[in-house]
Each structure stands twice: as structure tokens, then as C-alpha cells.
């Protein structure tokens with residue numbers, strides 16, 4: 106069955122119609138014959154009735170007159186009339202001359218005459234061959250009375266007449282049947298053409314969809330691989346923008362990410378006609394997708410997210426929350442004016458959002474691990490490892506711009522004692538306070554690192570030695586002024602010893618700079634602590650005393 110084509114299938118109704126036509130033709134012919142027979146019999150009987158009335162209207166009728174009347178009837182009705190007396194002798198016949206009537210044999214044995222005599226209504230009918238006319242005739246005889254004498258009046262009609270009328274009906278039926286078959290064939294052909302066109306069209310649409318889906322799937326796989334290979338957020342935003350533009354050319358869009366406080370989201374990437382959203386910030390409550398924790402699509406009259414008010418030119422808007430490992434990272438937004446475009450691409454968009462969430466989560470994790478690897482957990486400042494990287498970067502920048510870099514080595518004085526007296530927790534607390542004081546004293550581009558224990562290093566790009574010394578003294582002042590309230594105890598203040606070196610003036614080597622700053626700081630310790638020492642100011646003294654190594658500290 107599956108192997109039959111649509112064309113072959115359409116032949117089946119044609120065959121059925123033809124078989125039905127043959128069957129109906131057979132039934133029709135049968136019915137027509139029966140109908141024609143009874144119609145002609147009825148017709149003859151009517152003629153017979155009229156003729157009998159016509160003949161019996163006179164009281165006395167000479168035979169010649171009867172013969173004339175019969176001939177008259179024959180001329181009017183074109184049928185053969187015969188008048189037979191009760192004994193069966195033929196008195197007149199419209200198809201035989203009056204002279205030859207006497208030669209006709211006795212008709213009492215004719216079936217129609219016998220029937221007319223035997224039947225209650227005095228009428229007899231017979232279909233038979235006429236020896237006189239040499240043809241098949243339909244006979245109908247009636248017992249009539251003329252002037253108190255009984256006669257048989259007989260009428261005969263050639264069977265051919267009846268068949269001729271049947272043929273007319275048959276021809277009519279045949280022509281109408283042929284026309285019907287042609288109409289059926291024509292309609293079937295038109296229907297087949299229409300179905301074929303529809304199937305071809307559907308097939309084309311299906312093929313296009315398969316092509317689109319295949320392209321979408323391979324593009325999504327590629328995008329997923331690209332996203333997961335991104336090493337930075339900027340790289341990821343750029344890959345996302347370009348990919349979305351290629352994959353969904355009829356849509357614009359944006360990606361918003363939670364800020365560190367998680368109070369707001371910032372639009373980090375845009376594509377299409379949504380450039381105006383770049384850096385746009387909004388609260389999570391402004392997004393139905395984020396509030397409901399599932400995709401929110403806005404069509405013509407449905408509810409729109411208020412953060413999308415600047416995108417009102419788009420009739421369709423879609424917000425998909427980006428969730429990975431149970432945490433919502435942001436929201437992916439698509440805008441389009443093409444009806445059903447976003448619904449049609451919803452599967453691809455949701456696959457993209459899943460891959461994007463994983464890639465983002467990976468970058469966040471990487472950033473967190475990097476932060477952990479480069480930060481000191483107690484103070485939140487950069488650690489010694491980061492300092493090494495930062496020094497190389499700043500030295501390169503300084504070489505490019507021809508500007509100096511100041512480096513400070515800061516050490517809390519008598520911190521062992523502080524710990525011993527107030528406890529290690531109190532020591533931790535004041536180290537955190539010191540970190541905060543350092544942060545508040547320097548510029549945002551300066552780099553503060555916890556070098557180890559109670560030692561801190563601060564890098565001051567583009568600062569002169571004078572500026573560096575001033576900043577160091579401000580640090581001392583800041584810690585001296587700070588209130589050290591730890592739990593229910595007010596801790597005593599402490600002092601700082603600070604050594605300052607200048608790049609490239611004191612040394613062009615990063616490691617050497619640290620050593621020299623350390624020397625200057627130890628010089629400060631040896632000279633009473635709580636002071637700032639610039640290496641350039643004590644270099645000669647240190648060289649004289651051969652104190653380029655650590656100076657032993659008293660106390």
C-alpha cells in the first residue's frame with residue numbers, strides 16, 4: 106500500500122465509478138424495459154378504451170363503417186386496430202385490406218383474445234410474433250359491446266417502437282454517465298493536483314525546517330564549544346553577541362549579569378538594534394523572568410518587563426533567567442518584531458541559555474579561584490604572588506610612559522608583643538583595620554598587597570619619592586587616628602615602620618627593589634621605628650655600614 110503513489114491511488118475511485126456504472130447500467134436497462142413495457146401496455150389500454158368508446162357510440166354499425174373507423178383510428182394513433190367477433194372471426198383490421206380480412210384465420214386461439222375472454226376486466230395482453238406483419242408486436246385486446254353484440258377490439262404496437270423509446274433513454278443515460286465519469290475524472294485530477302501541490306509545499310517547508318534545525322544544532326554546538334573555551338568575560342560577551350546575531354538574524358538582544366552585591370543587573374553584551382542597552386542597570390524585580398524563575402515571553406498585549414521599556418519598539422520580548430548550580434547569574438533577553446519568531450526559536454534559545462549559563466558559571470568559578478589564589482583571605486588584599494605579577498606589569502608601563510613607580514614596605518611595630526598582650530584574634534583584627542586604612546589612603550590605581558605576616562607592600566605607579574613619602578606618612582597618621590574597638594575592648598594604637606624605594610632610580614630589578622625597600626624599612630626599625638625611610642636617603646649610610654643585608658633589630 107505504501108508503495109502506491111498518489112496517482113495510482115486516484116485510479117481506484119475511477120475503477121469503482123466504472124464498475125458502478127456498468128452495474129447501474131444493467132439495473133437501469135432492466136428497469137427501463139419493465140417501465141417501457143408497462144408504460145406501453147398502459148398506453149395501448151388507454152387507446153383501446155378510447156377506441157372502444159368511439160366504436161360503440163353508434164347503435165348500428167355496418168362492417169364497412171367499422172373498418173373505416175378502425176382505419177381512421179389507425180391514422181390518428183399510428184397503431185394497428187383489429188375488430189374480432191365473439192367467435193374469433195376477424196371483421197376488420199387496419200393493417201389488412203377489407204378484401205383480405207376474410208382470408209385471416211380465426212383469432213379465438215390468440216392469447217390476448219383468450220385472456221380478454223377469461224379476465225374479469227375483459228382485457229388481454231400478449232407479446233408475440235405477427236404472421237401477418239412479420240414482426241413482434243405487443244397486443245392488447247378488449248371485450249366490447251356494440252349494439253348488444255360482443256366483439257373483441259384489439260390494438261397492436263410494434264415492439265420496435267418500445268425498444269426505440271428505451272434506446273432514447275439508454276442513450277440519455279449513457280451520455281449522462283459518460284459526462285459524469287469525465288466530471289469525476291476531472292474533479293479527481295484537480296483534487297490530485299491540489300493535493301500534490303500541498304504535499305510538495307509541505308515537503309518543501311519541512312525540508313527547510315530540517316535544514317534550519319540542522320544548521321541551528323551545529324551552530325549551537327559550535328557556540329557552546331566557543332563559549333566554554335572563553336578565558337574572560339569580555340571574550341564571552343563578544344562570542345555571544347556575534348553568535349546570536351548570526352543564529353537569530355531577525356532578533357536583537359542583550360545579556361545582563363548580576364553585580365557583586367547582587368542588588369542590580371548590568372547589561373554587559375548587546376546585539377542587533379539593542380545597543381542603547383549597553384551598561385544599562387536594572388533591579389531583579391523589574392524582570393518577570395527573574396521573579397518567576399522561568400522564561401517570560403511578551404507578545405502584543407501580554408505583560409512586559411519594566412527593564413525593557415527602552416525596547417518598546419519590539420512587539421515580542423523574551424527574558425530567560427540564566428541559572429547554573431542553583432544560582433541565578435543573570436538574564437538573557439531577545440527582542441523581535443517578527444510574529445512567532447521567538448516562539449519558533451525557543452528550543453534553540455533555551456539550549457543556548459543553558460550553555461551560556463554553564464560557560465558563565467565556569468568563568469565565575471575561575472575568577473573566584475583566581476581571586477582566592479591572588480588574595481589574602483584575612484585582609485582581602487592582594488597577596489605576594491599577585492605583587493610579583495603586578496610589579497612586572499607596572500615596570501613595563503613605567504618604561505613605556507617614562508614615569509616612576511614607588512614601592513613601600515610597611516611593617517607593624519612590635520606586633521609580636523601586641524599579639525602576646527591582646528591575643529591573636531585582636532592581632533588579626535588590627536591587621537584588617539590596617540588593610541582598610543591603607544586602602545583609604547591610596548588612589549584606586551595603587552596596589553596594596555599583604556607581603557606576609559604583619560608586612561605589607563604598596564605599589565604606587567607614577568608617584569614621585571616626595572609623593573610616596575607623603576602617602577606613607579598619611580598611612581601612619583590614619584592608623585594612629587583609627588579607633589581599634591575589638592569586641593568589648595578598646596585596643597591601643599600601634600605604629601608603622603615604612604621603607605620607600607623608587608623605580609627606576611634605586612634599581613631596575615623587581616626583586617632588588619623589594620630587598621632595598623626591606624632594607625629601608627629595617628633601617629627605620631633600627632632607628633626607633635614609627636618612621637618613613639626613603640632608600641635614596643640612607644643608601645650611603647647602609648653601604649658604609651655594609652648593611653645592604655638585614656640590619657639586626659633591637660627589641
Ligand SMILES: Nc1nc2c(ncn2[C@@H]2O[C@H](COP(=O)(O)OP(=O)(O)OP(=O)(O)O)[C@@H](O)[C@H]2O)c(=O)[nH]1
Pocket residue numbers: 483516517518519520521522524528529530531532533536557558559630658660
Ligand atoms: N594576629 C596575627 N599575628 C600575625 C600574623 N602574621 C604574623 N603575625 C605575628 O606577627 C609577629 C611578628 O613578630 P616579629 O617579626 O618578631 O616582629 P615584631 O614583633 O613586630 O617586632 P618588630 O617588627 O621588630 O617591630 C609574630 O608574632 C607573628 O606571629 C597574623 O596573620 N595574625
